[in-house]
Amino acid sequence: MTENTQQRPTGAHGEPADLPTQYAPAEVEGKLYERWVERGYFEADAASEKPPFTVVIPPPNVTGSLHLGHAFEHTLIDALTRRKRMQGYETLWQPGMDHAGIATQNVVERELAKEGKSRHDLGREAFVERVWQWKAESGGQISGQMRRLGDGVAWSRERFTMDEGLSKAVQTIFKRLYDDGLIYRAERIINWCPRCLTAISDIEVEYADQDGELVSIRYGEGEDSLVVATTRAETMLGDTAVAVHPEDERYAHLVGRHIKLPLTDRSIPVVADEHVDPEFGTGAVKVTPAHDPNDFEIGRRHGLPSLTVMDDHAVITVPGPFQGQDRLEARSAIVGALRAEGRIVAEKRPYSHSVGHCSRCKTTIEPRLSLQWWVKTGPLAKAAGDAVRDGRVAIHPKEMESRYFAWVDNLHDWCISRQLWWGHRIPVWYGPGGEVVCVGPDEEPPSGEGWHQDTDVLDTWFSSGLWPFSTLGWPEKTESLEKFYPNSVLVTGYDILFFWVARMMMFGLYAMDGTPPFHTIALHGMVRDQFGKKMSKSFGNAVNPLDWMDRYGSDALRFTLARGANPGVDVPIGEDWVQASRNFANKVWNATRFALMNGATVEGPLPDAAEMSAADRWILSRLNTVVAETDAYYDDYQFAKLAEGLYHFAWDEVFDWYVELSKTTFFAGGRAAEVSGRVLGEVLDVLLRLLHPIVPFVTETLWTTLTGGESLVIADWPKDSGFRDAAAEAELAAVQQAVTEVRRFRADQGLQPGQRVPARLTLDGTQLVAHEVAMRSLLRLQPAGEGFSATASLPVAGAVVELDLSGAIDFEAERKRLNKDLAAAEKELKQTTAKLGNEGFLAKAPDHVVEKIRERQGAAEADISRIRQQLERLPQG
RNA sequence: GGGCGCAUAGCUCAGCGGUAGAGCGCUUCCCUUACAAGGAAGAUGUCACAGGUUCGAUCCCUGUUGCGCCCACCA
Numbered sequence: 037m038t039e040n041t042q043q044r045p046t047g048a049h050g051e052p053a054d055l056p057t058q059y060a061p062a063e064v065e066g067k068l069y070e071r072w073v074e075r076g077y078f079e080a081d082a083a084s085e086k087p088p089f090t091v092v093i094p095p096p097n098v099t100g101s102l103h104l105g106h107a108f109e110h111t112l113i114d115a116l117t118r119r120k121r122m123q124g125y126e127t128l129w130q131p132g133m134d135h136a137g138i139a140t141q142n143v144v145e146r147e148l149a150k151e152g153k154s155r156h157d158l159g160r161e162a163f164v165e166r167v168w169q170w171k172a173e174s175g176g177q178i179s180g181q182m183r184r185l186g187d188g189v190a191w192s193r194e195r196f197t198m199d200e201g202l203s204k205a206v207q208t209i210f211k212r213l214y215d216d217g218l219i220y221r222a223e224r225i226i227n228w229c230p231r232c233l234t235a236i237s238d239i240e241v242e243y244a245d246q247d248g249e250l251v252s253i254r255y256g257e258g259e260d261s262l263v264v265a266t267t268r269a270e271t272m273l274g275d276t277a278v279a280v281h282p283e284d285e286r287y288a289h290l291v292g293r294h295i296k297l298p299l300t301d302r303s304i305p306v307v308a309d310e311h312v313d314p315e316f317g318t319g320a321v322k323v324t325p326a327h328d329p330n331d332f333e334i335g336r337r338h339g340l341p342s343l344t345v346m347d348d349h350a351v352i353t354v355p356g357p358f359q360g361q362d363r364l365e366a367r368s369a370i371v372g373a374l375r376a377e378g379r380i381v382a383e384k385r386p387y388s389h390s391v392g393h394c395s396r397c398k399t400t401i402e403p404r405l406s407l408q409w410w411v412k413t414g415p416l417a418k419a420a421g422d423a424v425r426d427g428r429v430a431i432h433p434k435e436m437e438s439r440y441f442a443w444v445d446n447l448h449d450w451c452i453s454r455q456l457w458w459g460h461r462i463p464v465w466y467g468p469g470g471e472v473v474c475v476g477p478d479e480e481p482p483s484g485e486g487w488h489q490d491t492d493v494l495d496t497w498f499s500s501g502l503w504p505f506s507t508l509g510w511p512e513k514t515e516s517l518e519k520f521y522p523n524s525v526l527v528t529g530y531d532i533l534f535f536w537v538a539r540m541m542m543f544g545l546y547a548m549d550g551t552p553p554f555h556t557i558a559l560h561g562m563v564r565d566q567f568g569k570k571m572s573k574s575f576g577n578a579v580n581p582l583d584w585m586d587r588y589g590s591d592a593l594r595f596t597l598a599r600g601a602n603p604g605v606d607v608p609i610g611e612d613w614v615q616a617s618r619n620f621a622n623k624v625w626n627a628t629r630f631a632l633m634n635g636a637t638v639e640g641p642l643p644d645a646a647e648m649s650a651a652d653r654w655i656l657s658r659l660n661t662v663v664a665e666t667d668a669y670y671d672d673y674q675f676a677k678l679a680e681g682l683y684h685f686a687w688d689e690v691f692d693w694y695v696e697l698s699k700t701t702f703f704a705g706g707r708a709a710e711v712s713g714r715v716l717g718e719v720l721d722v723l724l725r726l727l728h729p730i731v732p733f734v735t736e737t738l739w740t741t742l743t744g745g746e747s748l749v750i751a752d753w754p755k756d757s758g759f760r761d762a763a764a765e766a767e768l769a770a771v772q773q774a775v776t777e778v779r780r781f782r783a784d785q786g787l788q789p790g791q792r793v794p795a796r797l798t799l800d801g802t803q804l805v806a807h808e809v810a811m812r813s814l815l816r817l818q819p820a821g822e823g824f825s826a827t828a829s830l831p832v833a834g835a836v837v838e839l840d841l842s843g844a845i846d847f848e849a850e851r852k853r854l855n856k857d858l859a860a861a862e863k864e865l866k867q868t869t870a871k872l873g874n875e876g877f878l879a880k881a882p883d884h885v886v887e888k889i890r891e892r893q894g895a896a897e898a899d900i901s902r903i904r905q906q907l908e909r910l911p912q913g
Numbered sequence: 914g915g916g917c918g919c920a921u922a923g924c925u926c927a928g929c930g931g932u933a934g935a936g937c938g939c940u941u942c943c944c945u946u947a948c949a950a951g952g953a954a955g956a957u958g959u960c961a962c963a964g965g966u967u968c969g970a971u972c973c974c975u976g977u978u979g980c981g982c983c984c985a986c987c988a
Contacts, residue, residue, distance in 0.1 A: 057948065225986085243985085250988090265988065279988095313987080321988050329986045389987075403986090438917065439983060446984085530983095566925065566937095568981095588950095599936085600926085605918095606981095608925050612937050619950045630947030676927075680935070695947085776954085783954040789943050816945080867932070876968025877931090885931055892932080 059625035061589025065733045077749045078188040080128035082515040089125035090520040094528045097136035098171045099143045102181045104563045107581040110187050111594045113527045118729035122753035128520050130507050131189035135198045137459035137496035138396050144170050160457050167458050186590050186732050195507045197499040205506035206460045206499050207477040214474040223407045225329040226451050230350035231399040234455040235408050239534050241392040250387035254379045256295030263381050264322040270366040273354045274345040277323040279334050282308035284319050298379050307338045326405040342405050350402045409453035417447040420541035423552045431557045432673050433604040443534050452495045459493030501539035504553035523554040530559040558673045559604050566610025584614050591731035592618035598730045601675035621734045627691045628738040634702040635713035638721050638743045643711045652715040653764035655694040659719050664756040666726050697810045722754045770803040774832040778815050784853045794840040796820040802835040854907050861899040868893035
């Protein structure tokens, strides 16, 4: 706030303006948001007659606070729903949060560790209680941030994935899948995190190239020996075979025989298996069925036993010298022992290979045989793929479809059980006699001696996969479910296409009898810093959206994010850009302020076009074009383009040209001022509506002041009235060109912008004829009085502007400028002439292109003769 | 190893067959009574490289180079 704020400017009508000279977001945002919520604007009525529009929030993890990426996503969703609400839809933006099993458990465990405790010190029940406490705190933080952002969500419908209703949904679908044979329990190789002490699914493993060492080890003795290579030497303790290719002659004599496994007293068979690539390494592979997925398969094909050699913490359990050693420790100890026996045949060599890490804690994954629960994905994934293939669900941008297909078409079964405490407990009970009972939501679990529930919980994505309908009350047949399913669109980041989107597709289609959970998937990119680098806390470039909202306002942040939102493309964002958006908000503010002080109004019908000035008709014509363009961009999720389009229309056309051109009209008063006042009121009214979904706060403040309306949130979305005026658009283009040319000339002459110069304008018969007053005002041209002597003559748009620059003119600068213009015009003439002389061009180019080139040629010729004349007239020296 | 994408002004990115655009930054002038968070004027690009198609290519095709991302049970 500057001191200007106190100085209330006085309007043309002598009334004080109600608005300060600068927009102060902090003073309006909070109040407006609370008002919107109190009035229930964001609530969704399932009984409404209006057509529904539904979007769910991608539920943020309760683990913390929202980052810039959330702010980005929320801006897009909020803009979509606000527009639909204005269009007359019954809109539901469903809020809520995800319990985020493993992530949240890890966070709370870290908190406990600060107190020197582990979850085991508390016990399961107390620990879970502790997590609920944590959820209460950070959940509040998240909804606070959403309010600051202006998210128009239906707060009364807020859901949490561990709510009673959602838990019921989880049990219901588990039971159905189980009964349909799509959930089963099996012992397989899983990804084990020795730090989190749980199994995780395939997509929760992040692979990174890592330098390891490939060691070559001789198995067996003398003639009955061969060499295998490995990067995980410790697993040899669990080897139960060596495999070679069936047609590999080098090893044909060994197949079916047993060879001695070093460091043990075991002998293992040599088996022939197609999986082995004879070209790779020695063509012989050690087989550890309990610790490698390939080996597990080989083992199954050949009936080999599986020997688990490590415990949950990846510590060796095999009795002997290595027992109790960690896997890495054991690795080097075993290599050492083998070397001592002379079994390392080639020196170990550096080897770069891909190693899996836990996506939550980055610990190296240990593949391991384990009894877990699985979803049989085959039929579910097929349905999920087909829904996109046959067009029932569209993915934006379309390029992302190939990723989606690649995933759903090659999906392995999904390991859903987690050895955690925080999450949905698996609804399966085991009896004393080995009975297994899956318990539905309304069923009593079996009781009695020896019965116990499975101790594992479900993968967190199991419950988020139900989000589009569990939040609406499913499995109950609620009014809301009827009204708001399927969702209209899903807006989320391409990074969770597999984790979340594909799972919602599978579950939605399954649970809702083949109705996909949404019609459209709009994928956005990731927010990056101003140099395009990934934002991360550890790198120090992460931004708390609250900081920028505090400094520049929520609208500025939202506008910046929307403006960067090209579909599926990452969004770099820097503080400079937020400043630019803040400046834009302020510009809109001040333009509206000016309009209010000069009689802009929305009262009464629009005047007849016959009464309007060319400028009035021009800006209304453009306004309607912009309405149509904005709609098209919205429908195509082109946020960047619509924000950019509105920015330039507002600033360049309305503020810099229309308002400036109309100032003389406004200041002169009379009927013309009334007409333009009504037109300006109309333009701002529509512009503010168009901008509102992206920048709700500043537009609400200005619009209610301008129109006296209740709220933009529930106002009508503008429609293209169909009004177009090509003649007025052409006329105003000529005016703009003329003004710019004269200004450039003045600047070239070194005249100060404010310096008044006598001038004679000869505009008769040109498009400029009606604009003399405005041109004189914009160009600071005085009337040609006594003793006027034209020292410069500028032909523009068929008219002539003569200036008396006696005393001010710089002839050298003028000569230089003219020569430059001449060169440019000559080049243009040469180019266009060459083009028009090209027969191929004339034959094949479309008419409008040829016409355009002709025009350019004509203009160039005219320019050249004009400039030559002017150069001749210039006094020498 | 597969697949996708990107290379355009100092930076971050739009454009995608017909004389190169935006924001920020930069230069000059201006506190012109809506706005200095502003106004006016301006400079800046072998549109990665090499071929090809075309009357015409930043835009289409092929290849090269350099990046980025996703997928993959490469011992």
